[in-house]
Amino acid sequence: MKVVPAPSGKREIIQRRLVELSKDLGTKAYNDGEVVKFEIAE
Secondary structure, eight states: OOOOOOOHHHHHHHHHHHHHHHHTTTTTEESSSSEEEEEEEO
């Protein structure tokens, strides 16, 4: 299976949804303008 980046228009939608879902699960996530980053507690 080959991984390919999402098209630009879809990428923003996916990133926004990842941040929303992470918040619902209690995980801090944010979009730094290019990628979604997660703050994982140790």
